Amino acid sequence: MEADRHRWLTFTGALTRLPHLAWRFGLPVLLLLMGHNAQAQQSVVRGFVTDASNEQPLQGATVVLRAADTIVSGTVTDGDGYFVINRIPPGFYDLVISFVGFAPGTESLVLSDGQIRDVRVALAMQAAAIEELVVEADAIGGITTVAAGLETVLPKAINRVPVPGVSGDLASYLQTVPGVTVQGDRGGQFFVRGGAVDQNLALLDGLPVYMPFHVLSSYSAFPEELVDRAAFYTGGFGARYGGRTSSILDVTARNGNKQHLAGSISVAPFLSAITVEGPLVEGRVSAVFSARQSFVEELLPNLLGQRMPYRFGDRFGKIHALLGSSHELSLTFLDTNDRGDIAGSKKSVFGDAQAAIVNDSTEVAWTNKVIGGTWIYRSNRIPIVSRLTAGRSQMTNAFGPNRAPERTASVESMEAGLRMSWLLDKGDVSVGSMLRRTDLGYTLDDLFTEFTTSQEVLTELHGYAETTLDLVQDHLTVNPGVHVYALIDRGQSWIEPRMRLSLWPTGREGRHQLNASWGIYHQALTGLTDERDLGNLFTAWITTPEGQEAMQSVHGILGWNVQIQPWLSGALETFYKNYDHISAPVFSPFPRFTTTLQEASGTAYGADVRLSLENRPFLQESVLDGSISYTWSTVEYQAGPYTYHPAHDRRHQLSAVVHAQKGDVGMIIQWQYGSGLPFTESGGFDVWYRLTPDVDVATEAGVDRIVYAEPFGGRQPTYARLDIWLERQVERGRYVSTIRAGALNLINRANLFYYDLFTFSRVDQLPFLPSVGFKLELR
């Protein structure tokens, strides 16, 4: 305790000295970095690059400053479409902006001494636009890095992965990412490169969404229409993120069209949606609103003999305002609801009578509410961007009958964070901090469980500093950083070094790119589920038990990207994750949810390879693109006397998506194959007594007990699914109509979702399921 206290005092002391230290050491460094600029009174050009059709920022656009035929300087836009070029001598220049799929834009500039010139360039899409790059470089502060473990996802990529409906959804896209294991097509439980579900953090405009996936796993709160871009880190994330030990999904929502009214309406049995966006003040303030609702329960309660007891939906809103040349303000709102009977298709291998025993107790429901805002300030004097984010996130989860759930849990957090970035010529330096207070609670009142309730509060302070620098004539990009994570209530803190780097051995235009990332991560929140119950979607959130270290993970990722042909690229990544101090439920032999914990540790490692096809012409006037990926990985935990492979240890995974387009007709074929997930087999049932000489076994009933076999010693059957979709899109001016028809699980394979060991009944994933949807867009 004394050592902890000393460590805490040292940490808090350091915090209080931060302003002084920053003034004493940081300012000279900053002045040194910018000194040349200040001394020579040279000029600055900065601004935004947007899509002319809807004023959405274009991330990764190339910005080049030319004087006559000479390139003076260049950079790329960040996630807000923002760029800055410093240290420009006075003179005449051409600013040339280009982005794949858009006609280049040029602006002539006359710069005088010390001038700061703001520009705003809107690029128009080319008439015969080449398809957008769907997995592109990460642009942070003007530096492009294709980083290990990171995929930046654009709406076009989301659209290419089919779901039962017309629009794409980020949830479906993520299922094609190597290293992502999904428990089944219900519940949205994602496991990323060996991490558990509760070790993932999903952010919407910087605010956490605790359970972002819908009850049918193809859907999430992030549909194609609302996503501007998403950064998905399967590990090795940088210093700006903290509090989670497996993955980060950082979604930025669209700001809305600032030029004219736009929107879409789509009708499909699984999910129908309406989206409206447009200017509130033309060119300056925009809004986007969306509402989606499933009607499958009402319209198709028994689709081809399959019960569909699922109801879910979400509402989203965002207002974005440009306030002068330096300020931006956005407000975001999200509300989701899910309810479903996970055992809707339960069938007993010994007859329906057994299945009926538990059918009424497998209903699960959850809601999310997120509200918050971001204020961005770009200084007119120095190249600093400040971003202040504040908001509130809430999640509730219930298990059991709708009106009287047996288990309930909730998480509610409020947070405020500030990030400041100094934009340099060859990179940036960022510092930030975030304070989050989280209220956690659960109540358990199952048939087999003693009434248990818990309420906790956790106050976390995050601080970080990181820089992104281009070195060795732009052959090398390094992104070192450090994250400080402190639990204020407990006086605990950790320093977490992070490093990401990319190397282009033959230059950025070359074919090869090597990536690496490494970091240490801690997490003080644990989402308790019963991993042995594969159908259990109830999560009770708790803090790390007193006296136990917070969960810790060390990540290491190495990757190699190669452009084999202009239309064919390949990627190979290997990863290693080590986990310590995991709070896992004990292996209770009783059929009940338990909050009694045991400490576990584990390792996960593997490799994945992916081939991506881009715009490959074939046949007559047709274009083919898609990807095929294979992942091999292994996850091993140790808890008590057991060493085992947990429920998300999918050893082999293959995924292929092929999209063929000819004219206005497209076809998408998706095939997924995964080796069987581990599960704990049953050794049968018996009864347990704590037998003493005072126990009369002739009159006392004892307690029913399941005799589990070795933890996770069995393997489920393999998983495979083939989906096929046809679509036709017709454009009439600004109106675009799309009809998409197809089927999930074309060969009607009985993929196991979970097996109820208590009734020996199985729940399969969705069978052959035809669907048709229609969407009308106003662009």
Place this chain on the structure above:
Amino acid sequence: MQIPRMTTLVLLLALSLTACDDTFLDPFDNDQRYFTVYGFLDPTRLRQTVRVIPVTRFPEDIQGPAEGQAFIDARVYTRNLTDSTSTLWQHELKRLEDGSYIHLYHADFLVKAGHTYRLDIIRNDEKRASATTTVPRPPSDAFILSEAPVVQEDSSVIQQIAVPGVAALWDFEAIYLVEGTNYRDRVFVPYEPPSGPDGSGTWQFQLDITADQDSIVARARRFMRTQPLDTMPLTLSAMGVQFRIVDDAWFPLFRESDLFKLSQPGYVSNVVNGYGIFGSLGIHREEWGITPELARTLGYPITVDFDAPF
């Protein structure tokens, strides 16, 4: 044309891989553990009883004697390995208070201290679960080390009792025989054993003879309320102590307080090819007479007021 061919090839490969796999799953994996048994041999009883639960796919939930689970494929024997005698146990489908039924087996025989018994539960296919217990007995005749009673400053009387040489002591009771009552009407007052023996392996008990008078008076008022007097003097004619010990295989269960550990199948079990506990008890009793002089030292006689409220 290369690309379509490759795509077709991939699709065909995918379909063939998909189609070849079997999706059947049988999550039951148990071909080594056949029965769970709970019970113990008690030398104080003629009828011995154990509960037997077949370890099967489904939990035992018998709601009527005609249900499938009401029939059990099991024969139960004990064999006394010390004198080589065997006993066949009789099955009973016992109805509990909650209306459900359980499988019990009974056998009538005198359990002998120091003898080793093996319980066999055998299916028709000759698969068997078995457990062995040796009925514990005290190591010597001079077992109790009792000191003279001590009158304390507050006039209360205590007596120190030491029990050496016993590892697995389960319970301990003081015995009082009231003068003029039958031997079978002795008063037993339980004492909570300490957490374990002392450094020399001896269990130490301190009888609070004065406090135990409350139990004796309560018993007297309950059984002698029909006599005509309002009050009556009462004294002791004998006293003693009794304790029970459990066999070595069973005793570790009492040293563990973590219910999750205890409930793990096989954590504390002496059943081969099964789960549960088949134990045995040993009992040791020592009694001694009380002279009138000693009775006075112990605080007797005492007066019982039959009109006082209970």
